[in-house]
Every structure is written in C-alpha cells, then in structure tokens.
Amino acid sequence: MACETAQETLLYVESYILLTTLLIAFLTVFGSWRRRSHSLKLKYSIWASYLLSTCLINYTMGLMRSATFRIELFSVWATFLIIFLGSADCISTYSLEDSESRKRYNLEVFVLYFWLGLLIGVHTHEPKFMIPLYLLYFLSLRRTGGRAEALELASKSYGLVRNTKLVADFMEVESNKEGNDADPTCMKGYKYLVKGEKKAKVKVQAPHYHMQFETTDDHNKVITIDMIWQCEGRLLSSTGDPDGRLKDICLSYALYRLLCRRFAKYSFPESSQDKTWKFVRNGLLSKEGDHERAFRVIELELGFLYDLFYTKYPVLFAKGLPLLRNFEFIIVIIGCWVAVPALTNYQHRDSDVHLMTTGGHNLDALLTGVVLVAILFMEIVQFFVVNFSDWAKVQWLCYYVKKPLIRNKCMEIIIRVICHRKLLKPWDRKLSQYSLLESFSHNPSILLYNRWTTPYIGKPRNGLKRSAHVKLPMGLKKAIIHSLKTNGQRLTNGVASLQRNGVENELSWACRLETQTHVIMVWHIATSLCELNLSSQVIVTGEQVKQQRESEDFIVATKLSKYCAYLVAFAPRLLPDHPYITEFIFDHVIVEAREKLKGCDKSICQKMFNLYKGDRKKRIFEKMLTLGKEDGNQEIIEKGAVLAKDLLEKIQDNGQRWKILAELWAEMMLFVAPSDDETAHAEHLAMGGEFVTHLWALLSHAGILERDSA
Structure with missing residues (x-):
C-alpha cells in the first residue's frame, strides 16, 4: 500500500x-510575439x-520535500524548474506593477x-551528481x-530614475549650448547619447549637481548620434547604407533613451529649442x-521601450554583447549532449520508487530527457532571438563606429x-476600430458576465463591441x-483645417464644444452618417460609390473616426480629458x-443570422436625419446628427466633403496625442x-509636449 502511495506521489x-x-516553454516562444499582437487569446x-x-514550481517542490521516499533525480528536476x-x-514581467513589486519576486526566489x-x-x-548539480x-x-x-531596471520608482539621470543631465548641459549650426540632415550638432557612458568617467558638479563626463578623452568613449552619421566606414556610407536604415537603428535607440526621461519624470529642456x-x-x-521613415524610426524606438519594461534584453546588453549568455548557451548544449548517455544507462537504486512505461522504459529518465529537450529548444530559440535583436544591432554598429580596427x-x-x-516585428501595424451607430445596442453576454463571474472578471459596459482591426493604411x-x-508646432482640434477649406463659419461650432470627448463623438457620428449616406445614394452610380469608398480621403476619414471613437470607448487614459469623465460621457x-434610435437595433433573428444589415443601417440613417432637423439640440447624439446635416x-461635392473630413481627423489625431500619462502608453x-x-x-521628439491651452 505504501509503495502504491509513493508511486502515486511520484506520478x-x-x-x-x-x-x-x-507552460514556461510557451512563455519563451510566444512571449516574443506578445509585443506585436492584439490577440486576446494569446494575451x-x-x-x-x-x-x-x-505556483506550480512551489507546489511541485513541496511535493518533493514532503515525500516519504527518496529519488536522487528530485534535486535535478527542482534545479531544472528554477x-x-x-x-x-x-x-521578465507581465505588467508594469510586477516591476514595482520586485522585492516580492526576490522573496519568492529566496524561498525556492x-x-x-x-x-x-x-x-x-552520489558524488558524481554533486558537481553537475552545483553547476x-x-x-x-x-x-x-x-x-x-x-x-x-524597469522600476520607475528606483532603477529607471537612476539610470536616466545621466541622460537627463547630459541633455540639460547640451541644451544650454548654441544650436545655430545644427543640421538635422547630417545630424550635426545633435548630441543624442547612444552608448558608451558606462565606461566613461563621470563627475558630479555643483551647484546643480549635474552628472557630467570628466574629461574630453573619456567623452570620446561615448557614442552620440552625430558620430554615427559622421562615421567614415563603408558600412554606414551612402553606398553601404543608401536608405539610412542602419543609422536609423541607432537613432531609434538614442530617441528611446531620451523618451525614458518622460517615464522618469525628468524635464525635456531641448523642447524649447528650434533645432528640436x-x-x-x-x-x-x-x-x-x-x-514611412519617421514611423519606422518611432516603431523601433517603442520596441526598445517595450523591451525595457517587459523583457531582460536591457540587462543582457548592459555591458555590451551578451557574451556570457552565449557562453551559457554553449555549456547547456554540451551538458545536454553529455547527459544523453547517462540517461540511456540510468538505473534506479534498489530503495528508489520508480515508474515504468508499458514499453518497459524508465519514466523518470524519460521525463528528464523531455525537460532537457525543452531546455535545449528554449536556448536555441533565445540564442537567435537575442543575437539578432535590435539591441545586438545597436551594439555591433557602435563597435563599428568606435573601433576603426574592425x-x-x-x-x-x-x-x-x-x-x-528581422526575426520579429515590434508592432503588428493594425488600427483598432469602434463604430457607435453599429454597436450602441450591444449588451455583454449574460452567460459570461453575471453576479457569479463579476468578482473574477470585470463586466464590460453596454455598447462596448469592437469592430474588426484594420491594417494601418499608408495614406493615413x-x-x-x-x-x-x-500646421507646425501649433496643434488644433480641426479648426485650422476648416479654415483652410473655407468652411470655418459653417462647421467650426462642432470643434468648440464642452470637452474634447464631445468633439470626438460628435464628429464621429457625423462621419458615420456621411458614410451611410454614400451607401444609400440612389442618384450616384455603383461605380462612383466604389471610387469614393476607395479614395484616400474616405479611408483616412472613416478609419481615424472609428479609431478615435475606439480610444474614447476603450482607452480614455490616452485622451486629453479626465478618463472617468470620458467614460461617463460615453455611457450617456x-x-x-x-x-x-429605438426600433433600429437588431432583433433576435437578426443577431442570430446577421440578417437585414443594410436595412438596419438605412433605418438608422433616416432616423438620425430627422434628429438633425430638430431645434434646441443639446445631446451629443443630436449634435452629431446636426453636424451631419450641415456636411451633407x-x-x-462628395470628394470635397471627404477631403475636409480627412484633414480634420488627421489634425485632431495630432491634437489628442500629447499626454502626461506615460504609464498608460507603456501599459498599452x-x-x-x-x-x-x-x-x-x-x-515629444519634435518638442511638442502639450497642446495650446487656448
């Protein structure tokens, strides 16, 4: 009986x-794709x-410790798990909160x-096991x-503020210098730090107690972005790098380091300079x-930022190329190769409890082999991902600039x-979408969200049903x-575009509403009605409607309209107004x-079989037009109908209307972009x-940190 209990415990x-x-092998492989995926299933x-x-590692090690029998492979398996x-x-973390609770992680590891x-x-x-085990x-x-x-390193209250101070002080000193001779085409005069300050001597100087490089010679150890552009090597010349992609990798890294100051709450002293x-x-x-180049540089920069908060790459490349990590990879390969014959000839001691497969194979040795294969698989995947990462590229390029001998x-x-x-893309380049007139009648599923499930999963608000993601259009x-x-550095929420198109007097009232949430939702409703109008036109031929729908202005206006509505509904922290006020307004x-629009929502049959979709849209369009004819409109839904009536x-001219809407939404998108909530951007x-x-x-890199209060 005791033997059966022991075998059950071992199983x-x-x-x-x-x-x-x-589970951990899944983390290793698919965690690499996490940064560019909107998939909720993967998330x-x-x-x-x-x-x-x-939790499983703790529980498994508890079972091993409380077992009444002894198996020499227990200690091997436990070491493998850690x-x-x-x-x-x-x-390295799943969310930003994990970085701030690093002491809890250290305590968990200590217990393990x-x-x-x-x-x-x-x-x-057995002495033969002791040396490999300690290794x-x-x-x-x-x-x-x-x-x-x-x-x-990712902790905003500890590591980030300390590691970013040198960059902040360096830029503070550089911003006080004259920048009249700055030339952004060849990056002359742009002393943006890339690499090398770890080996340079730094001193602290009163009265501001700024960290500064001690001597000119040590300063030369530091790689700045202007040095990348001025490098005389063939690799970075106009023939070796004609489109500037290699230099832009280093530029993205330098910009990432500057952007870290926003998360550490340091100032941007260069924002007031014309050269910025x-x-x-x-x-x-x-x-x-x-x-395309601008968004490619920013995309790569945000990839570095993601790695800072959620991966171990900044630690691996803190002192240059991860040579020790690669040496460990070689040791693991050799160790797995040496372990194969030992597992093949493995024999239990007589006192050991052991399990056998139906084919007569030792289950303990088989499990150890599976774990070794998993470790080998993880190491091979990570070897290529790490050594071909953007961090490795920056390091190699800096070596190339710094050491003419190579x-x-x-x-x-x-x-x-x-x-x-490029093994991984930093971003999947998709645009989230939400349409109010298509989703206002949506209710969360009662089977999934009810009084028994709400303590564990949050219940979505009514009307929150995302439309399908769309690929980010190039024209957008x-x-x-x-x-x-x-517009330059002057951001407006659409008024400037209306002025340029000569319709300021007719339409600018919709840009001067109570909050920016009002403005976005009113223009979103109006844009959606203009889209429905295009579908319902009888006079215009089908071919003309198709041309309008394929026009760049139509695509820009409709996609940005639905994206801004998505931000209101699902990501209010990324918008100018207070997040709860935005949520409150949206709910109303x-x-x-x-x-x-009572009577225009889908019936049960329509929901089940998706019938009469066009008929529903027609009813919504007609009902909204009647709202646009009423006087004394105060509600957002009515104001949207009035604006649509004015536009129509x-x-x-359809083409002119979509041109106006496209320019307005592009302008509004820039207007809502400046934000002080850096944490929200990092979470997304x-x-x-x-x-x-x-x-x-x-x-931020253009020196536009906030919108004009006027």
Missing part, C-alpha cells in the same frame, strides 16, 4: 514538472502561463532556493538574478515620402547580415504627417443612442501598442 510530481515545463494564455508557473523560471529572456538546498541535501548522495545551481542563480535585475523641431521637420521628414570587409559582412535580419500616415508639416451617449447640405505597449503612442513619441 503527481512528474505531471506537474511536465506541465510547468510546457490571456501568456498571462496564465506567467501566473501559474511560479532554471526554467529565470530563462525566459523575452518576458531554500527548498532547492534542502532537496539537494536530502536526495543527493546547474549557479546557472539558475544567474538566470533568476538576471530577471531580478530586469525588474529593478527642425530635427523632425527638416530631418526625419526632410524628403517627400519620409512619413572596419574590414569580413566584419562588415557579419554586421550587415545581423542588421538586415501620409495625411497625418502632411498635417504636422502644414450610449443611453441617448438607444432612446433616440452645405458641401454638395504590452497589449500590442496603439497608434496614438507613436504620435505621442514623435511629437
């Missing part, structure tokens, strides 16, 4: 080890793996090592210690079609191969950059829509990223 231990192994799967891994826990380089020490002492008596023990210390360092605006206007956007043809080929390989980026070039707009009656990076975050970063 539980092996099951939990296998489950934990699979919750990674969350479950992240949360359950530590190595697994710290080995996921691509995900306490259990591991007991297991090694109790279950290991694995120190390897696990390295891995879990690296994760602890990553949590500390010129950097964007005459540098990033100097040529026609440079909107500027030979062989090294240039190696660096070019590394820099031109072009329209926004055109608006930025046209849903109530208004249900009252005013006062601007007869973990959920796939938001387009407005790209604009927020771009405007």
